[in-house]
Amino acid sequence: MKIAITGATGFVAKNLRKFLSKQNIPVVAIGRKNFPTYKNEIKIVTKNYSEDLSSKLINCSCMIHLVGVGKQTFDNNFYEINYLLTKKILQISKKSKIKKIIFNSGLGASKNSTTDYFISKYLAEKEIIKSGLDYTIFRPSYIIGTSDHLSQNLKKQIHRGTIIIPGSGNFPLQPISINDVIKILFHAAASKKYSNKILDLVGTEIISYEKFVKLFTASKKPIIKKTNIEIAYRDAIRNPTSQYGVDDLHILVGNFIGSSKKLKQISNLEFENFRNILKSSSLS
Secondary structure, rough: OOOOOOOOOOOHHHHHHHHHHHOOOOOEEEEEOOOOOOOEEEEEEEOOOOOOOHHOOOOEEEEEEEOOOOOOOOOHHHHHHHHHHHHHOOOOOOOOOOOOEEOOOOOOOOOOOHHHHHHHHHHHHHHOOOOOOOEEEEOOOEEEEOOOOHHHHHHHHHHHHEEEEOOOOOOEOOOOOOOHHHHHHHHHHHOOHHHHHEEEOOOOOOHHHHHHHHHHOOOOOOOOEEEOOHHHHHHHHHHHOOOOOOHHHOOOOOOOOOHHHHHHHHHHOOOOOOHHHHHHHOOO
């Protein structure tokens, strides 16, 4: 087995690469900026994936495509990164004779999506499905581990002394451990059981955002304040240093619920309880 991974410097990819290194699995790690490698890795640094990468991807059995943006900027918009770049990755995979692609989409992605983020993810899903490649599409909720986006956001707010909860705080989360995610990604690359499937990548427990924040901050006891959701959106639009961006709020208040049942049956994993992660790690 030889695995190609895009987004090599991202949160999920870094953890996956470390895991694969311990398993002595050869990896082609692809990133937009320079990064340190493990002994089992070939490194590719490319800004726009326009070069011919096929010579370095020889004998790769799987492409795990982890490039994606959850916050839109002038330089990185959803359509270009989440959708058009996925089309390019599919072309590169075919040229390199890679037969399998694994893609992290989003839990709210569907034909009924109304936000730019989930529309871009759904368009990418459609391209993957019609590509002719063997595929596994995961739709993750919040992936929890050291340096994940949600934890980093909350830690910054803790440092400031106050955590802001937009709206009621009753929005559902289904956190899943990064440790489970990297095992699942590896299993999906190695097993036919995941072939041509779309699977919710979620934990077994549903918890409100407010309860999650209280668990996360239990040892720190910062001030927790609620703010009107309209005020939160206005602040996100006007203030570039706002605790929550517009896209963060779209995802948070979307009330997206998934099911872990099918994934648990296929993976045969006993999922890690996110509460234990909060207690045992440096997250909070």
